[in-house]
Amino acid sequence: MKRLVATTAVSALLLTGCATGGDDQTADPTAAASSAASADTEALLDRHGxxxxxxxxxxxxxxxxxGDDRPADLKASVRSHELVLSGAGQELTLDIPDDRFYLSVAPYVNRTHDCFHHSLTTCKGELAGTDVQVEIVDDTTGTLLVDRTQTTFANGFVGFWLPRDIQGTLRVTHDGRTGTAKIATGQDAPTCLTTLKLS
Structure with missing residues (x-):
């Protein structure tokens, strides 16, 4: 489900509220603002494919x-329950399914950066296009959620859709180096992990 918070929506609401409405005194200003916001939403999404x-x-x-395909005029922040897109004075919030959590991981050897909410268009890790072996275990049940070799994206991250509200252990191995970290997928959990040093 899409939820929209946009400056254009606020402007449309104000303009509609001040208008006389001509002969139609039953027009719903909220509906008009919602229609304008919906058009702006589709324009923002369409502009970026x-x-x-x-x-x-x-x-x-x-x-x-x-890297060259990442839009410079679009910000995309992954939160625990939503994706926030912003650009050209608009902000769009999209709900993430209630049973899923997106964790993006940038393992590193020499350099990293601080991160809490993963930015899909600006975050960049050290190891781009690198094969890593990943294991993720649910600490409560012992269930092995992920066990595979995966190539990090061009931004140096690798992303995982995990069950909501678990405590787990992440283990990444590359070129004889290994890093381990505790993870969580709750309401206030980070969606960006950049502290996994391979040693």
Whole structure:
């Protein structure tokens, strides 16, 4: 489901509220503002080739873009329960499914950066296009959630859709080096992990 917070929506509401409405005194200003906001929403998504995609598809698409293909005029922040897109004075909030959590991981050897909410268009890790072996275990049940070799994206990250509200252990191995970290997928959990040093 899409939720929109946009400066254009606020402006449309104010303009509609001040208008006389001609002969139609029953016009709903909220409906008019909602219609304008919906058009702006579709324009923002269409401008970046995201129209018709759901939230998980948008996240997967943007995180995998090559460096030159990442839009400089679009900010995309992954929160625990939502994706926030902003650009050209508009902000669009898209809900992430209630049972899923997106964790993006940038393992490193020499250099890293601080991160809490993963930015799909600006975050960049050290190890781009690198094969890493990943294991993720649910600490409560012992269930092995991820066990595979995966190539990091062009931005140096690798992303995982995990069950909501778990405590787990992440283990990444590359070129004889290994890093381990505790993870969580709750309401206030980070969606960006950049502290996993391979040693």
């Amino acid at each position: 995201l129209a018709g995609k759901n939230t998980t598809e948008i996240i997967d698409h943007l995180d995998r873009l090559a």
